[in-house]
Amino acid sequence: xxxxxxxxxxxxxxxxxxxxxxxxxxxxxxxxxxxxxxxxxxxxxxxxxxxxxxxxxxxxxxxxxxxxxxxxxxxxxxxxxxxxxxxxxxxxxxxxxxxxxxxxxxxxxxxxxxxxxxxxxxxxxxxxxxxxxxxxxxxxxxxxxxxxxxxxxxxxxxxxxxxxxxxxxxxxxxxxxxxxxxxxxxxxxxxxxxxxxxxxxxxxxxxxxxxxxxxxxxxxxxxxxxxxxxxxxxxxxxxxxxx
Numbered sequence: 001x002x003x004x005x006x007x008x009x010x011x012x013x014x015x016x017x018x019x020x021x022x023x024x025x026x027x028x029x030x031x032x033x034x035x036x037x038x039x040x041x042x043x044x045x046x047x048x049x050x051x052x053x054x055x056x057x058x059x060x061x062x063x064x065x066x067x068x069x070x071x072x073x074x075x076x077x078x079x080x081x082x083x084x085x086x087x088x089x090x091x092x093x094x095x096x097x098x099x100x101x102x103x104x105x106x107x108x109x110x111x112x113x114x115x116x117x118x119x120x121x122x123x124x125x126x127x128x129x130x131x132x133x134x135x136x137x138x139x140x141x142x143x144x145x146x147x148x149x150x151x152x153x154x155x156x157x158x159x160x161x162x163x164x165x166x167x168x169x170x171x172x173x174x175x176x177x178x179x180x181x182x183x184x185x186x187x188x189x190x191x192x193x194x195x196x197x198x199x200x201x202x203x204x205x206x207x208x209x210x211x212x213x214x215x216x217x218x219x220x221x222x223x224x225x226x227x228x229x230x231x232x233x234x235x236x237x238x239x240x241x242x243x
Contacts, residue, residue, distance in 0.1 A: 001025050001026070001052040001053060001173065002025070002026045002027075002028075002050060002051050002052050002053075003017075003020050003025055003026065003027040003028065003051060003052065003053045003054075003055060003172060004028055004030060004047050004048045004051035004053070004054050004055070004082075004087075005017050005020075005027055005028065005029050005030065005055045005057065006030050006031070006036065006038060006047065006048075006054065006055065006056045006057065006058055006078065007030075007031055007056065007057035007058035007059065008027070008028070008029025008030055008031060008055075008057065009029050009031040009033055009034070010031070010057060010059075011132075011134060011161050012057050012093060012161055012164055012165050012168065013029060013031070013055075013057040014029065015161065015162060015165030015166075015169075016055060016057065016165045016168050016169045016172070017029045018165075019165060019166060019169035020169050020172065020173065023169070023173065025173065028047075028051075030043070030047040031058075034047075038056075038058050038073075038074035038077055038078055039070070039073050039074060039077070041077045041081070044077055044078065044081040045081050045084060045085065047081070048078075048081045048082050048084075048085040048087060049085045050085060050086065051082070051085060051086075051087050052087065052088055052089065053087060053088070053089040053090070053091065053172050053173075054078065054082040054085075054087045054089070054090050054091070054122075055091045055092075055168065055172050056074075056075075056078055056090070056091065056092045056093075057092075057093055057168070058074055060106065060109060063104075063105065063106040063216070064105050064106075065105045067105055067106050067109035068105070068108060068109040068112050070109070071109050071110070071112055071113040071116070072112065072116065075113055075116040075117065075120075076116070078090075079116070079117070079120045079121065079122060082122055083121050083122060087122060088122070088123060088176075089122070089123055089124070089125065089172070089176045090117060090120070090122040090123070090124045090125075090176075091124070091125045091126075091127065091168065091171060091172045092113060092114070092117055092124075092125075092126055092127070093127050093128075093129060093164070093168055094110050094113065094114055094126050094127065094128045094129075094180075095107065095110055095128055095129065095130075095131075095225075096128045096129060096130045096157075096182050096183075096184060096224075096225060096226070096227050096230065097128075097220075097224035097225045097226075097227075098110040098111050098114070098128065099111045099114075100224035101219060101220050101221075101224060101225075103219040104216065104219050104220075114126055114180075123176035123178055124176055124177070124178060125171045125172070125174075125176050125177040125178075125179070125181065126177070126179070126180045126181070127164075127167055127168050127171050127180075127181050127183060128180055128181070128182045128183070129159055129164045129167070129182075129183050129184070130156070130157040130158065130159050130183070130184040130185055130225060130226065130227070130230070131156050131157070131158050131159070131225065132158070132159060132160075132161050132164065133158045133159065133160050133161070133185070133235075133237060133240045134160070134161045136158070136194065136195075136198050137198075139151075139191070139195075139215065139216075139217070140195055140198065140199070142214075142215045142216065143211070143214040143215045144206065146206075147206060147207065148206055148207050148208070148209050149195055149199065149206055149207070149208050149209070150208075150209045150210075150211035150214035150215070151191045151192040151194075151195045151208055151209075151210065151211065151214055151215065151217075152191055152192065152210070152211060152212045152213070152214055152215065152217055152218045152220075153190040153191065153192050153193075153210055153212070154190065154191045154217040154218075154220045154225065155188055155189070155190060155191075155222075155223040155225065155226050156188070156189055156190070156191050156194055156217075156225060156226070157184045157185050157187065157188045157189075157225070157226040157227065157230075158185045158187075158189070158194065158237055159183065159184055159185040159233050159235070160185070160233065160235035160240050162235065163183070163185070163233030163234065163235050164183065164233075166233075167181070167183045167231065167233070181231060182227045182229070182230035182231065183230055183231045183232075183233060184226065184227050184230035184231070184232055184233065185232070185233055185235065185236075185237065186232050186233065186234065186235075186236055187236060187237060188223075188226050188228075189237070191217055192208050192209075192210045194237070195208040196208045197237065197238075197241075198241070201241045201242075
């Protein structure tokens, strides 16, 4: 099959393209660096023309109140181009629990993206993943100083980006779900515990202070970012750290 992978040069997209091509498909990466702009629409028709499947892995440049407008415009443009090009399957990557954290602009924006796709004209699949192991350094940096890192005890079920890409490629090559598949890492940690494990592995002597008001994940109530019933990925956090 032929795949147009929009956002195909990023962390997940580049791995999805590699996986699909290795499986014998024709997967072409598209991004701003290849002349495709999902907001202006530049290059979209050409990028998706003749593709059996469109995989949209683009992301908002910000996590704030501007993010809903990004997903509204990009999805409108992509769905129109994909329908015109004859695509029979449209896939996006979202977040486990995205509809359970209305306090966060970005999570509301991802829920909007899901809704636009689900009510659109093309058979679809939504892959919801838990938090990426790869983003832990960024999470630590949000609330860190020279001596401490402040983190809430939010339950987190981290997943490796490789496992996310494997799942996206598998879903994209299959029959449209017309629904959602949740994927998650094999272990659940509290975010503060995960911070301590990460710093210890790096030989970083800063202290993790449990602070229920610290950072973006402070807005999360309960365990909505985890899913024990999800498709569990194989990579454990300790193994990922040591790789």
